[in-house]
Amino acid sequence: MTSWAVDDASVCPLTRVPVMGGLVSRNGEAGAGVLEDTVETVAIALLKASDSPRLSGQSADHIRSLMCSEAEIPPIIVHRPTMKVIDGMHRLRAATQRGDRHIEVRFFDGDETAAFIFGVRSNIAHGLPLSQADRVAAAERIIRWHPRWSDRSIASSSGLSPKTVAATRRRMTPEDALAPVRIGRDGKVRPLDASEGRRHAGRLFAENSGASLREVAKAAGISVGTASDVRERLRRGEDPVAPRGEVRRENGTGAADSGNATEPRGLSGPRERDLAALLRILKKDPSLRFTESGRALLRLFDAQALCAERWDRLVGEAPPHCTPMIAELAEDCAKLWDDLARQLRLRSLNSARWTAVTPPSRLG
DSSP states (O other): OEEEEEEOOOSSSOOEEETTTTEEOOSOOTEEEEEEEEEEEEGGGGGGGOOSOOOOOOOOOHHHHHOOSSSSSOOEETTTTTTTEEEEHHHHHHHHHOOOOOEEEEESSEEEEEEHHHHHHHHHHHHOOOOOHHHHHHHHHHHHOEEEEOHHHHHHHHHHHHHHHHHHHHHHGGGGGGEEEEOOTSOOEESSOOOOHHHHHHHHHHHTTTHHHHHHHHTHHHHHHHHHHHHHHHTTOOOOOOTTOOOOTTTTHHHHTTSOOOOOOTTTSSSHHHHHHHHHHHTTTHHHTHHHHHHHHHHHHHHHHHHHTHHHHHHHHSGGGGHHHHHHHHHHHHHHHHHHHHHHHHHHHHHHHHHSSSSSGGOO
């Protein structure tokens, strides 16, 4: 059987990993839902219409296509406590109109909130797609039920982008009424405002300049990426708290990742268009084009640019059971890029210093 939970971790911490847009509970706490693997045959007369995420109800055309289809139709999902159909109302209507008296079912055990979210996620993954209006309406309900869930958590459950979820949240909730923390897809609780964590990290680096990023991040309750940004700011003599509105890379795991409205950036904003222009310039440089290492570097940038144009689609279509591993790999890749950028900046700085102190006669 498949276990998962959609509680907001407000009572006690559980061991969780992202599954089906929700959070797995490995100790059977209240709020967990269980989807049975066993397929049962159930009398149609016992089943009830669901609290469907489809605002316009079922599609008659889709029902007719299912009636005429000779393909094997998967079992519908039914909420055992209420006998309401969570996923498969079109299949149920088609079976009823064919005159069937029984239908194959997999049961879902859990509360009605968990059942609704499971149904939304199932309808996103297969069958007749939910409309944009359906998804926004579903996101609104999830926000009301779980105001502390992060934008990305709700996005993965509703089939929207985190940016759309953030806009929906702002429309529904006054800024002064927003929850001070957000719960990410990894189940971790992070502050919506990371400024205090940044200040604490700044104090820790000041006390021990040799402290590792992971040690400081853990002690301050921030991500490793945020800790790295704090350290770099201190080295430049800047405040550890980034000014409001400043574009930062939080390495994908901090408060910006799981708690607020930060959106994975594609090549659409002014900053991204500038980066695309820089890539075009680099592609024309012979010192890169005609060397093996240069071509390898350009290929890496090309792949990055291609992915960045499709962030929403890549996130939305990632298999739910793979998202933890994909996220971890993305974080590791981000750290490698960060290390590369730091080494290149250092080399550029050293080169500039060498040029500044070397007599012209030695420069050729």
